[in-house]
Amino acid sequence: MNRTPIIAGNWKMFKTAKEAAAFVGEVKGKAEVEGVQSVICAPFTALPALVEAVKGTTLKVGAQNLHFEDNGAYTGEISGVMLNDLGVDFVIIGHSERRAYFAETDETVSKKVHAAFRHHLIPIVCVGEKLEEREAGQTKEVCRVQTEAAFDGLAATEAAQVVVAYEPIWAIGTGKSSTAEDANEVIGYIRSVIRDMFDDNTAQQVRIQYGGSVKPANIREYMSQPEIDGALVGGASLEPASYIALVEGAK
Numbered sequence: 001m002n003r004t005p006i007i008a009g010n011w012k013m014f015k016t017a018k019e020a021a022a023f024v025g026e027v028k029g030k031a032e033v034e035g036v037q038s039v040i041c042a043p044f045t046a047l048p049a050l051v052e053a054v055k056g057t058t059l060k061v062g063a064q065n066l067h068f069e070d071n072g073a074y075t076g077e078i079s080g081v082m083l084n085d086l087g088v089d090f091v092i093i094g095h096s097e098r099r100a101y102f103a104e105t106d107e108t109v110s111k112k113v114h115a116a117f118r119h120h121l122i123p124i125v126c127v128g129e130k131l132e133e134r135e136a137g138q139t140k141e142v143c144r145v146q147t148e149a150a151f152d153g154l155a156a157t158e159a160a161q162v163v164v165a166y167e168p169i170w171a172i173g174t175g176k177s178s179t180a181e182d183a184n185e186v187i188g189y190i191r192s193v194i195r196d197m198f199d200d201n202t203a204q205q206v207r208i209q210y211g212g213s214v215k216p217a218n219i220r221e222y223m224s225q226p227e228i229d230g231a232l233v234g235g236a237s238l239e240p241a242s243y244i245a246l247v248e249g250a251k
């Protein structure tokens, strides 16, 4: 199965609208590599400027969260209706920072994945274990439970479009990345969980990224692994030159 590699920059809570537009000015053309999908996931306030800036390019825009309801009395929240209205293509769901600091659970992740599909957004669903879970030998079990929740109730045609980001929590922003072989093994396991829920053809279409201290210096190592289809990148996606090198490294 030939899966198109996908590099997604997760800017987290960095960059204003002006800075986002300037970033696109620096990377357009260069971070557009044939055969690689390139996505920038920005704070909500930068999304309109980003959608405008990427017009006429192959760059795609993602949000970093959405609410699972379409509208309602949810002060401070943003829905799939609103993201779709802006022209956003992707949305990160269940990032470990949201699970840790904003009470995101497997249940809300599942509802958010369904909300994303209702509004034609491709979910990038994050799964991954904490350090103590890895040390207790629970990595696969944690990833299985999170993956099953994320794919629960989807049609196979929807499941095939989901992007999964395997991010061991101890590797995020720490400079301690998982070895490419370890990440490949866990990602292969996540694919087997999807196969068990759906079928082999569906599982083979799902793109599964690695995330956690990915840099231009190690992207090729990850991409050389058969199960790894790209990366979800935080810190190293913030500088134009570094982002371009990541996209080039995914070819």
Ligand SMILES: O=C[C@H](O)COP(=O)(O)O
Pocket (backbone or CB within 6 Å): 010, 095, 167, 171, 172, 173, 174, 175, 211, 212, 213, 214, 232, 233, 234, 235, 236
């Ligand atoms: O979403 C991205 C991940 O949290 C990885 O962040 P990082 O590349 O800064 O380690």
